[in-house]
Amino acid sequence: MFELLAMTEWSPYVVGLGIGLVSCAAFVLSDKPIGCSTAFVRTSGMLEEMYRGRQVREMPYYRQFLPEIDWEWMLVLGIVFGSFTSAALSGELHLEWVPSRWAAAFGGNPVWRLLTALIGGIFLGFGARWAGGCTSGHGISGTLQLAVSGWLAVCTFFAAGAAVAFLLYGG
Amino acid sequence: MLTKIHGNKPLQMAAGLGIGFLFGFLLQKGNVTEYDVIIGQLLFQDFTVIKIMVTAIVTGMIGVHLLRDLGLAQLHPKPGSLGMTLVGGLIFGVGFAVVGYCPGTITAAVAQGKLDALIGGLVGILIGAGLYAHAFPWVARVMLPKGDFGPLTFPEFFKMNHWRIIIPLAVILISLLAVLEGAGL
Numbered sequence: 001m002f003e004l005l006a007m008t009e010w011s012p013y014v015v016g017l018g019i020g021l022v023s024c025a026a027f028v029l030s031d032k033p034i035g036c037s038t039a040f041v042r043t044s045g046m047l048e049e050m051y052r053g054r055q056v057r058e059m060p061y062y063r064q065f066l067p068e069i070d071w072e073w074m075l076v077l078g079i080v081f082g083s084f085t086s087a088a089l090s091g092e093l094h095l096e097w098v099p100s101r102w103a104a105a106f107g108g109n110p111v112w113r114l115l116t117a118l119i120g121g122i123f124l125g126f127g128a129r130w131a132g133g134c135t136s137g138h139g140i141s142g143t144l145q146l147a148v149s150g151w152l153a154v155c156t157f158f159a160a161g162a163a164v165a166f167l168l169y170g171g
Numbered sequence: 172m173l174t175k176i177h178g179n180k181p182l183q184m185a186a187g188l189g190i191g192f193l194f195g196f197l198l199q200k201g202n203v204t205e206y207d208v209i210i211g212q213l214l215f216q217d218f219t220v221i222k223i224m225v226t227a228i229v230t231g232m233i234g235v236h237l238l239r240d241l242g243l244a245q246l247h248p249k250p251g252s253l254g255m256t257l258v259g260g261l262i263f264g265v266g267f268a269v270v271g272y273c274p275g276t277i278t279a280a281v282a283q284g285k286l287d288a289l290i291g292g293l294v295g296i297l298i299g300a301g302l303y304a305h306a307f308p309w310v311a312r313v314m315l316p317k318g319d320f321g322p323l324t325f326p327e328f329f330k331m332n333h334w335r336i337i338i339p340l341a342v343i344l345i346s347l348l349a350v351l352e353g354a355g356l
Binding site for chain 1: 173176177183184185186187188189190191192193194195196197198199200201202204205206207210211213214215219222223224225226227228229230231232234235238243244245246247248249250251255256257258259260261262263264265266267268269270271272273274275276277278279280281282283284285286287288290291292293294295296297298299300301302303304305306307308310311314320322323324325326328333336337340348
């Protein structure tokens with residue numbers, strides 16, 4: 001059992017099967033589909049509230065998504081613990097500034113990688129809330145419910161992502 | 172009994188944490204906490220992401236609809252519109268390729284020690300999500316209503332029993348995986 005948990009990699013089919021079963025568990029135990037991106041906007045609201053006070057809660061978006069810790073926020077916190085545990089068991093906890101593929105194409109300077117990741121992150125956070133979900137909420141939970149929004153979203157995510165990746169890496 | 176569990180807030184917070192733990196554990200074991208794997212997928216060189224997602228979709232699609240037929244689960248499809256899903260999806264896709272993670276995998280990547288995910292990407296997502304909260308009144312008035320289709324599902328759209336969609340779709344998706352394996356990808 002320990003050897004299995006200490007493996008650095010599981011077959012993608014085992015992982016996918018596991019995520020499918022965990023999704024089922026979320027529906028039964030919590031009556032909720034798995035998703036991640038609302039936790040980020042709630043956190044942004046909490047941070048903004050620390051500076052601007054309770055008027056932040058009057059913003060129309062934060063009336064829909066209260067800047068508070070909820071089920072999905074706990075799920076995202078759980079991801080941190082789960083991934084940390086998995087990486088600790090397999091000896092994969094390392095601090096890394098620049099991914100190797102990035103370094104091979106654009107050099108090892110962390111400043112450029114951090115700036116690019118920051119800009120990418122802004123698009124990701126803005127786009128996820130605009131689309132009403134991310135690769136989890138639309139890409140897995142939406143598609144498995146046969147939601148039109150989920151299938152359209154995931155196709156758009158990957159089409160736009162592939163186009164930009166080819167631009168960045170020059171085909 | 173299930174409604175009682177669903178209404179118990181402390182229990183729900185613990186359930187969220189536990190489900191997240193398993194999800195994060197699986198994402199890390201699946202290697203999708205690696206920038207190289209995600210960019211490899213977007214460049215059609217490494218198909219790990221597609222293999223995981225397609226297997227999860229097939230499993231979850233069959234499982235959740237079976238549970239629903241048994242009265243143990245309810246569906247919660249998200250609403251959508253062209254102005255929402257397509258436009259938001261394009262913005263998301265650009266960010267997806269530039270940062271090389273998505274909101275779930277970036278969280279798992281941070282936990283593993285990826286500093287570009289923490290200091291760059293995670294901070295960026297918080298800024299982007301916060302900016303959206305400010306842009307929302309305009310987006311909601313001008314963009315989101317365009318081409319609205321609501322929380323529509325394919326069985327509703329085709330007016331078909333869900334299994335008549337699930338079974339052929341599962342066959343197509345599993346065949347796609349078989350083709351990828353056959354091609355050595």
